[in-house]
Amino acid sequence: MQDVARAAGVSPMTVSNVVNNRPHVREATRVKVLEAMDRLGYRVNIAARNLRAGRTQTIGLAVPEMDRPYFAELAARIVRHARAAGYRVVVEQTGALREEELDAIAWSRNSLYDGLILSTVALGPDDRDLLRVDFPVVILGERIFDAPVDHVAMPNTDGARAATAHLIGRGCRRIAMVTGPDLEGTNVASLRYAGYRDALRAAELPHDERLVVRLPRLDPASGAEAAARLARAEPGWDGVVAVTDTVALGVVRGVTDAGLRVPGDVRVVGFDNIEAGRFAVPSLTTVDPDNDWIAARAVGLLVGRIRGDATQGRPRDVVSPFGLIERESTGRGRGPAV
Amino acid sequence: MQDVARAAGVSPMTVSNVVNNRPHVREATRVKVLEAMDRLGYRVNIAARNLRAGRTQTIGLAVPEMDRPYFAELAARIVRHARAAGYRVVVEQTGALREEELDAIAWSRNSLYDGLILSTVALGPDDRDLLRVDFPVVILGERIFDAPVDHVAMPNTDGARAATAHLIGRGCRRIAMVTGPDLEGTNVASLRYAGYRDALRAAELPHDERLVVRLPRLDPASGAEAAARLARAEPGWDGVVAVTDTVALGVVRGVTDAGLRVPGDVRVVGFDNIEAGRFAVPSLTTVDPDNDWIAARAVGLLVGRIRGDATQGRPRDVVSPFGLIERESTGRGRGPAV
DNA sequence: GTGAAAGCGCTAACAC
DNA sequence: GTGTTAGCGCTTTCAC
Numbered sequence: 236m237q238d239v240a241r242a243a244g245v246s247p248m249t250v251s252n253v254v255n256n257r258p259h260v261r262e263a264t265r266v267k268v269l270e271a272m273d274r275l276g277y278r279v280n281i282a283a284r285n286l287r288a289g290r291t292q293t294i295g296l297a298v299p300e301m302d303r304p305y306f307a308e309l310a311a312r313i314v315r316h317a318r319a320a321g322y323r324v325v326v327e328q329t330g331a332l333r334e335e336e337l338d339a340i341a342w343s344r345n346s347l348y349d350g351l352i353l354s355t356v357a358l359g360p361d362d363r364d365l366l367r368v369d370f371p372v373v374i375l376g377e378r379i380f381d382a383p384v385d386h387v388a389m390p391n392t393d394g395a396r397a398a399t400a401h402l403i404g405r406g407c408r409r410i411a412m413v414t415g416p417d418l419e420g421t422n423v424a425s426l427r428y429a430g431y432r433d434a435l436r437a438a439e440l441p442h443d444e445r446l447v448v449r450l451p452r453l454d455p456a457s458g459a460e461a462a463a464r465l466a467r468a469e470p471g472w473d474g475v476v477a478v479t480d481t482v483a484l485g486v487v488r489g490v491t492d493a494g495l496r497v498p499g500d501v502r503v504v505g506f507d508n509i510e511a512g513r514f515a516v517p518s519l520t521t522v523d524p525d526n527d528w529i530a531a532r533a534v535g536l537l538v539g540r541i542r543g544d545a546t547q548g549r550p551r552d553v554v555s556p557f558g559l560i561e562r563e564s565t566g567r568g569r570g571p572a573v
Numbered sequence: 574m575q576d577v578a579r580a581a582g583v584s585p586m587t588v589s590n591v592v593n594n595r596p597h598v599r600e601a602t603r604v605k606v607l608e609a610m611d612r613l614g615y616r617v618n619i620a621a622r623n624l625r626a627g628r629t630q631t632i633g634l635a636v637p638e639m640d641r642p643y644f645a646e647l648a649a650r651i652v653r654h655a656r657a658a659g660y661r662v663v664v665e666q667t668g669a670l671r672e673e674e675l676d677a678i679a680w681s682r683n684s685l686y687d688g689l690i691l692s693t694v695a696l697g698p699d700d701r702d703l704l705r706v707d708f709p710v711v712i713l714g715e716r717i718f719d720a721p722v723d724h725v726a727m728p729n730t731d732g733a734r735a736a737t738a739h740l741i742g743r744g745c746r747r748i749a750m751v752t753g754p755d756l757e758g759t760n761v762a763s764l765r766y767a768g769y770r771d772a773l774r775a776a777e778l779p780h781d782e783r784l785v786v787r788l789p790r791l792d793p794a795s796g797a798e799a800a801a802r803l804a805r806a807e808p809g810w811d812g813v814v815a816v817t818d819t820v821a822l823g824v825v826r827g828v829t830d831a832g833l834r835v836p837g838d839v840r841v842v843g844f845d846n847i848e849a850g851r852f853a854v855p856s857l858t859t860v861d862p863d864n865d866w867i868a869a870r871a872v873g874l875l876v877g878r879i880r881g882d883a884t885q886g887r888p889r890d891v892v893s894p895f896g897l898i899e900r901e902s903t904g905r906g907r908g909p910a911v
Numbered sequence: 912g913t914g915a916a917a918g919c920g921c922t923a924a925c926a927c
Numbered sequence: 928g929t930g931t932t933a934g935c936g937c938t939t940t941c942a943c
Contacts, residue, residue, distance in 0.1 A: 236937070247936085248939095252938095281937095282937095283624050283936035287938050287939085291620070304849075326648075328649065345618065346920090455851070458852075484849070488853070516826055516829050518826075587929060598928070619921095620921095621922090624920080
């Protein structure tokens with residue numbers, strides 16, 4: 236900038252004014268400066284500007300794995316909403332590791348972002364003290380009760396209850412739940428599992444441990460394996476509630492591999508409403524947690540904290556509305572086109 | 574840092590030495606400083622460090638849309654390789670807009686990143702002069718010939734040729750190509766289309782314009798529509814080469830909706846080898862462009878430029894090796910499990 | 912309408 | 928082993 240100023244015969248301050256489109260710069264001066272900038276191939280140094288300004292107009296988004304369709308789609312929505320609010324978004328991957336999720340918070344406070352949206356899967360209530368930071372943070376995903384930060388929660392239990400009830404309404408009586416590893420803590424797997432049990436209880440259906448499959452990883456391969464295991468060991472099963480759509484699509488695959496039909500023999504319902512489920516064969520019935528609502532709300536809360544005082548005001552805890560989207564995977568028994 | 578220094582009764586320099594784990598700091602001093610840091614809740618200001626250092630140990634990755642599975646999976650791989658090389662990755666979305674792709678370059682030069690991996694879809698040979706920057710950039714995707722930056726290209730034409738030849742080998746004679754809008758420029762759609770035509774020519778099959786569908790957007794919905802249109806207008810078609818797996822999955826859906834079977838009536842082959850294709854029903858035959866090779870190479874080239882001189886050395890132009898992964902969608906006529 | 916001075920928080924280079 | 932000096936590139940403040 237010094238160089239440009241010298242080349243244009245003005246002060247650095249004037250160059251700064253031109254760069255930032257500030258008024259009160261004479262047209263002739265502006266032109267001179269722009270020419271000099273062009274000639275020297277000048278670019279503002281954002282790092283310096285950030286240092287000076289103390290903010291970056293950038294928000295960080297930390298997700299467990301950005302190649303999981305749910306997070307990829309959510310990230311895209313968050314980018315859209317944040318951009319509308321005048322913020323850039325920077326996406327980072329935590330690998331679903333507790334250490335890295337905490338790291339994301341620590342790093343964010345290092346003045347690179349004005350705030351952080353953290354999609355937790357590995358943090359639990361025990362970590363609530365570590366979230367006691369005076370930096371704008373919004374937690375996405377499960378609720379960590381009493382944590383001093385804003386939360387946007389998914390309707391995990393209610394949604395899973397509705398999904399299970401839907402299967403029961405379709406006539407299923409031996410409904411399996413394919414879920415995550417940890418059913419004790421407060422996490423997506425356990426909360427959705429709770430909804431599943433609620434619905435069974437409400438319908439006075441017995442709970443059968445053998446129908447609960449705990450997957451170490453929530454991916455299609457694991458879902459397919461779960462279906463294979465169920466097909467081998469539980470011949471009478473007629474429905475599956477999968478903890479996520481990604482897992483559900485794997486389950487459908489596994490059911491098919493076992494020589495059974497979806498929904499003819501086994502009905503399958505997922506959770507998340509990812510795009511792939513809409514176009515799968517059969518298309519996937521799913522709980523739609525209103526991801527756009529979630530993205531909008533997360534950005535809204537974070538930007539509010541950034542603009543106001545980070546620590547001021549009690550933490551908000553909101554849950555998105557949900558709907559059940561009925562598609563072929565729980566349909567009237569018509570399987571994939573004969 | 575000043576505050577910490579004062580609280581610990583040392584100079585800022587010593588604090589800096591402690592923060593950066595530098596040797597030659599007496600243990601007692603180190604402890605004193607760490608205590609002061611803890612007491613004051615001190616965090617390094619990375620913005621300041623970056624300004625001072627002139628580099629950020631961060632590379633930017635600009636993709637058209639991060640919710641397209643291909644890019645999401647590629648981003649995850651790039652993150653992994655970059656981390657192994659000691660760099661953080663920041664992902665941004667360009668929306669597949671020419672302006673935003675150019676913006677990504679412009680922004681990157683603003684000292685936020687040490688280098689940029691740009692996945693282009695909207696830039697063409699005409700933009701080559703705009704890429705003439707003395708900043709480490711690696712272009713991913715189609716080749717922009719003569720551009721003065723490193724390229725990691727996909728085996729677009731060769732892969733599509735192999736995919737088409739595979740269908741021909743399976744007995745298909747009226748093979749449709751479902752591709753992108755622009756078949757004139759140098760882009761994924763046109764290059765893969767060229768491979769399709771090559772294979773038809775080599776097999777002495779006629780080229781039929783009516784079998785070429787140009788989609789405005791490369792998503793499953795468009796793929797499904799394309800299949801519907803083909804089913805309506807071209808009853809004799811027996812194969813589809815889809816420009817991407819995402820489109821191919823939509824095509825499979827559309828074929829099924831039209832009351833036809835995959836692969837019984839129509840065989841479908843995609844391109845990209847995304848995870849969803851492996852678990853789809855039927856599973857998707859696809860061209861595997863070795864995405865891990867691409868990610869590793871892109872990171873490798875970029876880091877090389879960053880560590881060496883950005884402009885030094887002729888631009889490298891590499892093409893990943895590919896393979897054809899044969900799955901059910903082009904199988905022996907056995908459709909989805911009966 | 913333009914400029915001079917000062918400082919954001921950090922660290923390389925050198926002095927002690 | 929620790930401190931001093933200086934400056935990365937920008938912008939806020941206030942003077943002209």
